[in-house]
Amino acid sequence: MKVFVQVPCLNEEKTLPLVLESIPTAIPGVDSIEILIVDDGSTDRTIEVAKEHGVTHFVRHARNMGLARSFRDGVDYALAHGADIVVNTDGDNQYPQDRIGDLVAPIVAGRADIVIADRQTSKIAHFSAFKKLMQNVGSKVVNIAAETKLPDAASGFRAYSKAALYRLNIVTQFSYCMETIIQAGNKRLRIESVPVTTNAKTRESRLFKNIWQHMFKSGLAITRSFLMFKPYVILGWLGAIMLLAGLIPFLRFFIFWVQGEGAGHIQSLILGSAMLVGGLLCLALLVIADLLRTNRVLIEDQLERIKEIQYGTDPMTADTQSPNEMTEREQTQGLT
Known part of the structure; x- marks a missing residue:
């Protein structure tokens, strides 16, 4: 070693x-x-x-x-x-x-x-x-x-x-x-x-x-x-908070509207719409990030295989690899 x-x-x-x-x-x-x-x-x-x-x-x-x-x-x-x-x-x-x-x-x-x-x-x-x-x-x-x-x-x-x-x-x-x-x-x-x-x-x-x-x-x-690795922690929570925050101005406008005073509170609709759009954008970005994450995993798997070809298989992991895993990898290589 x-x-x-x-x-x-x-x-x-x-x-x-x-x-x-x-x-x-x-x-x-x-x-x-x-x-x-x-x-x-x-x-x-x-x-x-x-x-x-x-x-x-x-x-x-x-x-x-x-x-x-x-x-x-x-x-x-x-x-x-x-x-x-x-x-x-x-x-x-x-x-x-x-x-x-x-x-x-x-x-x-x-x-x-x-x-x-x-x-x-x-x-x-x-x-x-x-x-x-x-x-x-x-x-x-x-x-x-x-x-x-x-x-x-x-x-x-x-x-x-x-x-x-x-x-x-x-x-x-x-x-x-x-x-x-x-x-x-x-x-x-x-x-x-x-x-x-x-x-x-x-x-x-x-x-x-x-x-x-x-x-x-x-x-x-x-x-x-x-x-x-954890896009939902940032984008998921941010999107959820913005969606919930966006509902508050709409609720405020609805209360005034019921009271017959909705005409003077259009700004609540504007603010609520902006917050809801931001929340939806965060959720859309979360979907994209999750798809990119899948692509990254596939690329990293290829990089790992390239490193094994370039530097040799790690003997410590090769010794602990199960026969089933060896067979699966050999079958995959045979198919390719």
């Missing part, structure tokens, strides 16, 4: 040695550990420092492409080079790399597809009270969308099995963290959490300028995921 530890970097020459020196060289149940540097447009000596520490695997971006693209490109490289498990850490040394073995263990044991480190954000000293609150709220919203019970949905210190990576498709340009949880939860992948203690802060985050930008972009990613 081969584990790839990918380290996304953007000008991390000062902290990268701390990261590389703390990555374990042996993990029970793992045959080899490879380190992959994903250079997202660094202009300092990040690559040279990595080579000095014996790193031989690199993915380089000519300019900054963002964390989500770095993660996706790193995963593609790792799978192409035989990775069975991909661990993601960070180049600023905020995560305790010596706990990588604990992240990998549930996957090696076969009881988890994804393992996410719980940073225990309530105990992080440099997090303000407001940031701790928002981290907690964000995790709860993601858990609702994914039907999970994870304490730290925003943590980027994670381990993914090959089977999980076959089923996940990154579409956001901001951060993959919450999107992959929502996808994994709705695809019934097994997710575990491991509590860790983060290292001392070395620099400010480069992913966002301030907490408000982070909240806005994370909110967009969560909303998009809701619309992809």
Whole structure:
């Protein structure tokens, strides 16, 4: 079994040695550990420092492409080079790399597809009270969308099995963290959490300028995921509320009309009509979203099969596949 530890970097020459020196060289149940540097447009000596520490695997971006693209490109490289498990850490040394073995263990044991480190954000000293609150709220919203019970949905210190990576498709340009949880939860992948203690802060985050930008972009990613996997939560409830709200002005107009004063309250009909039209539009969009969801499932099934052809069948899932499932797939391939 081969584990790839990918380290996304953007000008991390000062902290990268701390990261590389703390990555374990042996993990029970793992045959080899490879380190992959994903250079997202660094202009300092990040690559040279990595080579000095014996790193031989690199993915380089000519300019900054963002964390989500770095993660996706790193995963593609790792799978192409035989990775069975991909661990993601960070180049600023905020995560305790010596706990990588604990992240990998549930996957090696076969009881988890994804393992996410719980940073225990309530105990992080440099997090303000407001940031701790928002981290907690964000995790709860993601858990609702994914039907999970994870304490730290925003943590980027994670381990993914090959089977999980076959089923996940990154579409956001901001951060993959919450999107992959929502996808994994709705695809019934097994997710575990491991509590860790983060290292001392070395620099400010480069992913966002301030907490408000982070909240806005994370909110967009969560909303998009809701619309992809649970469109009825947003469109269904919004449509129902607008339909009910639209009936109130009509009822108000009817009362005045019965009293013989309807002529002066035409605005109630206008407002009610607008609300009813909005509600009907939401329901129409819900039907379209549901049809798109069916199309997305079919496309993702094809992408999974393409990944198996490109990177090979995951041995962990092949061993657990039932004879009936094998026969069904072989019959399907034979028909095509």
